[in-house]
Amino acid sequence: MKPLQDLARQLLEAGDVKVVIGYQDGRRGVQPAFITDPAQAERLIFDHRCVHNLATYVSPRRGHVKRLGRAAVMLKGCDARAVAGLLRESQISRDDVVLIGVRCGGVHDTPDVSGPLTAETVAPRCHGCTVREPSLPDHLVGELPPAPPVGRDLDADVARLMAMPAAERLAFWTRELDKCVRCYACRQVCPLCVCERCIVDKTQPRWIEPSAHARGNLAWHLTRAQHLAGRCSGCSECERACPEGIPVHLFNHFLAGVVRDAFDHVVSDDPEVPAPVGAFRKDDAEEFIV
């Protein structure tokens, strides 16, 4: 912890950054910390409870964070994919932000779990993760940890759904989405939902019904999935943020599989690799078109 806290203190004292965004102990487990005073740098921690994808705070939509001044952000390997996405889409420039990479050996599913990382508690995003060190960082801290235990496999969840008859699948989603209260926590937490004005908030024309009703709920979740196709960094923060426990990240995970199989593209932590939607190949498969 010491090197991390020292680094944060130095950055703040040098005036290089005005705020360090990291993790601290909170009332219910770990929570994001916004350190503006060098004396407070000792609050910063990093352990298996540091679930949050802090890349969401460098998204241009976060005016209230931007007003704090130039930020340094703690970054896990998976979070780097989200920052790469923002760079790729010119939402931020590399000089806007200082990236403090932390070596990560997996995180719990939620930030309020204490104890060691086990197959029961590990977050689904860590399944098969081979990235111990984030790409892109200006600074890198922490010891090289072992790989996380094998936990919930989202591919298996998707496969189980796809093995159902279509009507059963629709019944599953209708039941799940019926719980949706349209709080848009999934959108708010997402580092890559960057629109200044979301289509669901537009009223003329009103494309997506705003009431928490099956019709609008499905339209909203289809739209969210479609807009994140080939962009989603796979952090599954949407699912963690959902107060109703709807497995909304499955949509994104499913489309990531489609993008991989159909367009031969895996979301990269290299900002120079172009996104698959918005690009094309002339010989893309089109067996579904008559």
Add this chain to the structure above:
Amino acid sequence: MSFEPRIVAFVCNWCTYTGADLAGTSRLPMSTSVRIVRLPCTGRIDPLFVVKAFERGADGVIVSGCHPGDCHYTEGNYHARRRFRLFKELLDFTGVDSERVTFSWVSASQGQKWADVVNETTERIRGLGPFDGYPGVERGEVA
């Protein structure tokens, strides 16, 4: 009385719309269950259009535009092809029957192909019956 489906066709202005016009002026026999919505390009067809059509009680949807290489905006249909690949798979994943959506390329000279697409889609939708599988679909009030 046999079931007459309601089908919405989202077509591009340059190829399919002109092809449909040709089918009409050639007096080709065609099902009358298709309502055409003309757009500049398949690249302008947001998947939300399809969702909206189903929400408002469409039994089937056709999305059609210029053949690859023929786009009047050079590459709009290539982008649409990727987008609709994703959307079709997403519908499948949700369990909404993607058999109810037809994707086709119809050029301005392919009046006969347009008539075939319309007739085949109508027959297929007629076989599938009215679409009440879309959650919370508004039925009845759409003419």
